[in-house]
Amino acid sequence: MEIKEHSTAISEASPEFHQRDMLLNVGPAHPAMHGIIRIIAKTSGEMVVDSEVEIGYLHRAFEKSCEDTTWNQALVYTDRLNYVSACINNVGYCMAVEKLLEVTLPPRGQYIRTLLCEISRISDHLTCVGASAMELGAFTVFLYMIKGREFLWELIEEYCGARVTTMATRVGGMPHDLPEGWLDKLTWTISEIRTILSECHTLLTKNRIFVERMEDIGVVSKENAVAWGFTGPCGRASGIEYDVRKDFPYLVYHEFDWTVPVGKRGDNMDRYLVRMEEMEQSLRILEQCRDKIPAGRVSVDDKRITLPDKQDTYGNIEGLINHFKLIMYGHGVRVPQGEVYFPVEGANGELGFYIVSHPDAHSTDGCNGMPWRVRCRPPCYNMVAGLRPMINNYMIADIVPTFGSVNMIGGELDR
Amino acid sequence: MLDKFPEHIAIEKQLPDAVHDWHTDFGDRTLIIDKNAVAKVCKILRDEHGFNMLVDLTCVDYHPRRPRFEVVYHLLNLDKKARLRLKAIPDDKVPVLPTITDLWPIADWLEREVWDLFGIKFEGHPNLKRILLYEEFKGHPLRKDYPKTKRQPLVGPQN
Incomplete structure (x- = not known):
């Protein structure tokens, strides 16, 4: 009875009541938001007229904390930036510091880094595509992709002992060599991921429900993408031919045969297709990397940067001194004065570290045991900043796939 | 002595006093430019x-050195795949720089972040308010004279 009265009340309300814009809060904590972020959408009926994005809910002073650590300790914080592909953050930070130190890893170390980066990239794309497909009702895809991600994380776990917060690298090298039988497991995992990708292609790419929710939604033109600084899959879906691995080669990417997929329309579907193709290309890189990996050391041969072998630490006095000189409080790696910017291709786009080494009052030799400033250029910051034009003038229901295709990662967005 | 790179020469032709210094340390081409330019x-x-x-777009606080702030811009040429770093040094007491939001919309959020964490104002910014921290937060935590151990009560949003 009450319900009926209520509905008549609405239908008899003044015309202004029906035309009035309504403010809709999406988030901060909402199951379809991949983290904590708030979108305030001004809606007229089902359409989003205007919107505002509010971030900062996961701010935990990453950059300030790094200023109070040694160069190697700061590495722990970089794990927490993009927690789906933590190895890429580790590699990016370490390579920035190595640029300041002017050292280069031996080939085997670089190959291991490349392997870990590409494994992380695939796991990141699997999470992104899987989660946004699930939000559109394709729960099977999510389960398949998380299964694949689990296989990849098992590889990472076997290398460094952790699935998510990896800390897989050190300044000037890798902590240790690949475990025995790791490359055979990689071969098995690659074939499993290929199967999963082809299954998901069958389930999604021509699925009418999926395609109609994704095509021509959240369109970003190339000019807008450049102006907002889109990089990575989102930028490439809009037609920006830019991949740090190709254009500013680092590690050993230039030795492999692979391509950069580029979209045309810049809509959600293109972002999905670019990610799917990138995973295939990453698998190709992994295969070539596995076949070409050379033998040798994994870290630079410099006692001031990398720890000595364990038998030296326990076996002779020089080894012991070297060990303690790097481990004790107030010692550690010392980095000369300077500033560098080093970009790597993160899973979401250009992940840059701008690192400043500046002597403080305690420095006697002009070198520093602690970073003066660590600035992380988070790739998804630009996409979330540019989210407003992507969801304005679309339906409320389109917020979910558009936001999913942006792949917001709270850890690197809010730092 | 280093050779000036082409962009540097071109800017000097149009704005003779704009470039104060330059360097290419570690292979990163850097121009230190006048804050008003x-x-x-x-x-x-x-x-x-x-x-x-x-x-x-970010900032570095070199406190206690004077001048203490350096605002750092990283630009990228997508066609030639070239990078360039610009640095501008604002005043210490009232750090203000001109905004570049009308050139790149992304500068909106980046400048808000620099204001939030360093307290550097951008003249002409349409909406200069805190972004990562909350409105009631006092001080600018990435300044070197903000103690690392300082804690503040978390005040909820007004609305």
């Missing part, structure tokens, strides 16, 4: 030299 130099670089993407 930031927007003009950025416009020249974007329109005439193809630096169409603002990759990053």
Whole structure:
């Protein structure tokens, strides 16, 4: 009875009541938001007229904390930036510091880094595509992709002992060599991921429900993408031919045969297709990397940067001194004065570290045991900043796939 | 002595006093420019030299050195795949720089972040308010004289 009265009340309300814009809060904590972020959408009926994005809910002073650590300790914080592909953050930070130190890893170390980066990239794309497909009702895809991600994380776990917060690298090298039988497991995992990708292609790419929710939604033109600084899959879906691995080669990417997929329309579907193709290309890189990996050391041969072998630490006095000189409080790696910017291709786009080494009052030799400033250029910051034009003038229901295709990662967005 | 790079020479032709210094340490080409010329130099670089993407905008506090702040811009030329770093030094007491939000929309959020964490104002910014921290937060935590152990009560949003 009450319900009926209520509905008549609405239908008899003044015309202004029906035309009035309504403010809709999406988030901060909402199951379809991949983290904590708030979108305030001004809606007229089902359409989003205007919107505002509010971030900062996961701010935990990453950059300030790094200023109070040694160069190697700061590495722990970089794990927490993009927690789906933590190895890429580790590699990016370490390579920035190595640029300041002017050292280069031996080939085997670089190959291991490349392997870990590409494994992380695939796991990141699997999470992104899987989660946004699930939000559109394709729960099977999510389960398949998380299964694949689990296989990849098992590889990472076997290398460094952790699935998510990896800390897989050190300044000037890798902590240790690949475990025995790791490359055979990689071969098995690659074939499993290929199967999963082809299954998901069958389930999604021509699925009418999926395609109609994704095509021509959240369109970003190339000019807008450049102006907002889109990089990575989102930028490439809009037609920006830019991949740090190709254009500013680092590690050993230039030795492999692979391509950069580029979209045309810049809509959600293109972002999905670019990610799917990138995973295939990453698998190709992994295969070539596995076949070409050379033998040798994994870290630079410099006692001031990398720890000595364990038998030296326990076996002779020089080894012991070297060990303690790097481990004790107030010692550690010392980095000369300077500033560098080093970009790597993160899973979401250009992940840059701008690192400043500046002597403080305690420095006697002009070198520093602690970073003066660590600035992380988070790739998804630009996409979330540019989210407003992507969801304005679309339906409320389109917020979910558009936001999913942006792949917001709270850890690197809010730092 | 280093050779000046082409963008540097071109800017010096149009704005003779804009570039104060330059270096190419570690292979990163860097121009230290006048604080009042930031927007003009950025416009020249974007329109005439193809630096169409603002990759990053941040700040470094060199306290207790004077001048203490350096605002750092990283630009990228997507066609030639070239990078350039600009640095501008604002005043210590009232740090203000001209905004570049009308050149790149992404500068909106990046400048808000620099204001939030360093307290550097951007003149002409349409909506200069805190972004990562909450409105009631006192001080600018990435300044070196903000103690690392300082804690503040978390005040909820007004609305």
